[in-house]
Amino acid sequence: MNDEPLLEVRNLRTSFKTERGTVDAVDGVSFEIYPGEVFGVVGESGSGKSVTALSLLQLLDSNSTVEADAVRFKGENLLAKSDAEMQDVRGGEISMIFQDPSTSLNPVMTIGEQIAEVYRQHASSAESGGFWPEMKRKYVTGTSKKSESWQRAIELLDIVGIPDPEARATEYPHQLSGGMRQRVVIAQALAGDPELIIADEPTTALDVSIEAQILNELVDLKNDYDVSVMLITHDMGVVRETCNRVAVMYAGELMEQATDDDLFAEPHHPYTQGLLGSIPRITDDREWLDVIEGTVPDLIDKPAGCPFRDRCDRAFEMCDQPLVAYDASSDSNSEPSEHTAYCHLHNDHVETNADGHAVDITEGAHAEVESKRVDAKSDEMVRADGGDNQ
Numbered sequence: 169m170n171d172e173p174l175l176e177v178r179n180l181r182t183s184f185k186t187e188r189g190t191v192d193a194v195d196g197v198s199f200e201i202y203p204g205e206v207f208g209v210v211g212e213s214g215s216g217k218s219v220t221a222l223s224l225l226q227l228l229d230s231n232s233t234v235e236a237d238a239v240r241f242k243g244e245n246l247l248a249k250s251d252a253e254m255q256d257v258r259g260g261e262i263s264m265i266f267q268d269p270s271t272s273l274n275p276v277m278t279i280g281e282q283i284a285e286v287y288r289q290h291a292s293s294a295e296s297g298g299f300w301p302e303m304k305r306k307y308v309t310g311t312s313k314k315s316e317s318w319q320r321a322i323e324l325l326d327i328v329g330i331p332d333p334e335a336r337a338t339e340y341p342h343q344l345s346g347g348m349r350q351r352v353v354i355a356q357a358l359a360g361d362p363e364l365i366i367a368d369e370p371t372t373a374l375d376v377s378i379e380a381q382i383l384n385e386l387v388d389l390k391n392d393y394d395v396s397v398m399l400i401t402h403d404m405g406v407v408r409e410t411c412n413r414v415a416v417m418y419a420g421e422l423m424e425q426a427t428d429d430d431l432f433a434e435p436h437h438p439y440t441q442g443l444l445g446s447i448p449r450i451t452d453d454r455e456w457l458d459v460i461e462g463t464v465p466d467l468i469d470k471p472a473g474c475p476f477r478d479r480c481d482r483a484f485e486m487c488d489q490p491l492v493a494y495d496a497s498s499d500s501n502s503e504p505s506e507h508t509a510y511c512h513l514h515n516d517h518v519e520t521n522a523d524g525h526a527v528d529i530t531e532g533a534h535a536e537v538e539s540k541r542v543d544a545k546s547d548e549m550v551r552a553d554g555g556d557n558q
């Protein structure tokens with residue numbers, strides 16, 4: 169990766185105060201999203217994917233605390249922005265698409281007006297760059313702000329594949345199918361001329377054939393307009409079809425990060441391997457898909473060490489030690505590492521014995537747990553005790 173990242177997240181920690189105690193929903197997560205890529209965040213329900221996205225956009229309830237060493241979007245610290253400044257960012261440079269389109273659309277406003285409204289709110293930034301100048305202008309005929317925004321709404325409906333957009337723009341959400349509504353939400357997300365779209369399970373509520381169309385739409389937009397996409401999903405099949413790079417999350421922590429190709433060719437973390445076992449394959453002779461036994465741990469008073477260890481059939485003595493990032497790249501010269509596994513099995517001092525069990529061969533076990541730590545981003549990548557990263 170030679171480009172500067174569009175979004176850089178370092179050691180993100182989000183917790184919620186509840187009556188039962190403090191929920192550590194996101195616990196030391198670091199990643200970058202580069203211009204023009206689809207970055208997948210995958211993991212089971214409750215792994216902290218949505219909370220990660222909502223933390224970046226400051227969209228969480230008041231019982232939350234969000235801390236990080238850095239959340240930089242185009243070099244600017246998002247966590248230092250005021251509510252008013254974040255309102256400009258949301259729906260403008262960064263837009264978010266949620267799972268259920270009906271929650272994002274106003275039932276008593278035409279879809280054209282809803283898209284036009286977002287355009288008007290962010291019109292000045294839309295005029296100053298982004299993909300608008302290159303867009304085909306075949307529908308633009310009016311000159312007043314109102315007619316200009318209406319015409320842009322029609323253009324956007326056309327771009328996201330709504331047939332007869334001029335007529336459709338005058339309709340209300342309930343007059344459209346679920347797939348069409350999600351296209352409208354994508355058009356609305358584009359109306360602010362974003363550089364990053366965060367899509368949280370955007371196809372989960374849709375049937376499979378529509379899902380494929382919507383995902384293709386997102387990939388086309390990325391290609392045609394150089395928009396980056398952070399795609400949150402629990403579905404490894406969706407990751408395979410859509411993403412360039414992927415972060416695998418579990419219990420609020422990163423388990424592995426790699427390019428899509430590397431992750432599927434050589435998954436290093438037992439959790440990733442488990443998720444991959446749950447995808448159906450054309451060549452399958454399995455009667456049942458593999459499932460990962462057990463459930464995500466309670467995120468209140470989470471013990472140190474790998475949160476997956478109680479479900480992991482390769483867990484060994486070192487797994488109760490704080491997790492660190494191990495370089496799992498086949499190309500050891502890549503800087504920063506393009507394949508990172510947060511799993512002690514990748515420590516240089518761990519070997520597999522004749523029974524297939526991992527063994528720490530260091531004298532005074534654990535002493536050198538950091539021996540193979542990825543150094544690219546220095547201490548920020550150590551997600552251990554949380555004590556010295558304030």
Ligand SMILES: Nc1ncnc2c1ncn2[C@@H]1O[C@H](COP(=O)(O)OP(=O)(O)OP(=O)(O)O)[C@@H](O)[C@H]1O
Pocket residue numbers: 184186191193211212213214215216217218219220229231402467
């Ligand atoms: N407002 C809140 N108060 C307390 N806990 C919360 C709150 N919001 C989220 N959580 C907890 O944070 C954890 C992570 O939730 P999150 O929604 O990010 O998971 P997810 O990976 O996106 O799962 P899903 O795919 O089901 O949406 C969960 O344990 C959830 O219960």
